[in-house]
Amino acid sequence: MKHRFHDNAIEIRGASKNFGDRVIFTGLDLRLRRGEFVALLGASGSGKTTLLRMLLGLDCIDAGAGDVATPRSAVFQEPRLVPSQRVWRNVLMGVPASRQSKDRAMAALDEVGLNGHANAWPGTLSGGEAQRVALARALILEPALLVLDEPFAALDALTRLRMQDLVRRLHAKHQPGVLLVTHDVDEAVRLADRVLVLRDARLTLDLPVGDARDPARPPGVQLRARLYAELGVTHPSQPDEQPAGAVRIPEHESI
């Protein structure tokens, strides 16, 4: 089973999950190729987190079949660095100890522009720096699947843009399959090749971004409008596109 889907980072068919009476998702199909950058959009409570935990092996599905390529790694909303270990040790969290491992850590830190902080304690880093360390820690494993769980949500706007560029650059270099979970439609369209929407316990939308990346041109405007509509949000700049009966929820939710 493990090696049947060589090209796929994720291959899930008919996955279901309930918590008691609550259906988190049902009959969910998801395929993500290696090297592909996919964004998963969904409101809070739509089951994104549960799906993510399953992909990371922290939870299991109730029904269906799934295969996730390894190695897999993740960057979470919080950096989740070990405060008692220096930065370079944190980068090596998933790496078996060897003589060259510090050099590997330095190279990984170099990629995220933090080799000067290798010996720092995580407690002394800024939020953006800590998140870059987390990214280095995830990429050093050369993962087949990299899960990004709202990794930019806690960053300030400028740091977020820089971090997004960094992620895009490093994705192009390392080519892992990326599943980016986010609330932010603009972020999803800016980074991903394909955007999914998780709603009402299933994936209701699966759209390639293609030439719609530029938010100023018509395809970009249309794609965004469609995603906002699917998420049940009235996009501020597209009041006419709102489908009848859409529920208004805040565009950016506080986490």
Added chain:
Amino acid sequence: MTGLAASPAIQVQRSGRRQSLHVGEQSRLRRGRLVGAGSTRVMLPVLVLAAWQLASAYGLINPRTLESPLAVGQALIDLTRSGVLLDSLIASFNRAAAGLLLGGGLGLALGLVAGLSRAGERTYDALLQMLRMVPFLALIPLFVVWFGVGEEPKILLIALACVFPVYLNTFSGVRNVDPKLIEAAAVFGMTWPAIATRIVIPLAMPAILVGIRYAMGVALLSLVAAEQVNASSGIGYLALNPRAALRTDIILGVVLIYSVLGLAVDVLVRVIQHFALPWHRNLGGNAR
């Protein structure tokens, strides 16, 4: 001030000058306060000592009730000269160290196991919480019955007293490690033993050291109690020595030694904390 308010330019200038003056004044004040704080701290004890010495010298206090501070000092000097004090300190230190090692080690092991595994917690946490509430001094007669009047009951009493602070702090220290961190480590393929030794225990270390600090204090306390039961050495014995029964100078000297030891223990653990937990020092406002 109301007259000045009519002329904003002057006001700005004045407030600017005032501000720069204020900064200088404040830093000087702060320095002054530091010195002041130090001298205030020392002042009261010195005053009390002086009053005590004067009252003793003028015969206001009966030396049988309370010897003068100078006499206490003299008693300590005599005890040091004769070597009795050093012998007593060594005997007491050995007992305290043995008890602390035994009890603290047990508390550490139990706390780690209970913190890391629900099974361990279920097995003995309730029992330990019950035992914790027993005033350990109440066990002295029982310990004498069980272990006689040698070294064992003394060391075991100190050990027993040391188990709980170390156990409780270790347990809560382990349980307070951020579960998200452990989850991340699991995602990155770390095994359970590696997570326990490289993440959980180091992060629980500050709490464990707090427990050890408490235990050291408790060891000192139980030393006093233990050494007043059929001891023939140690500082507790020194205070209760029949020959010293009427020597309030020696008793007070021993009390002084206890307080100095208490202070020393505290400083020692703070120093250990400082050097053993370099990451904890600069875990400032942006701690995660």
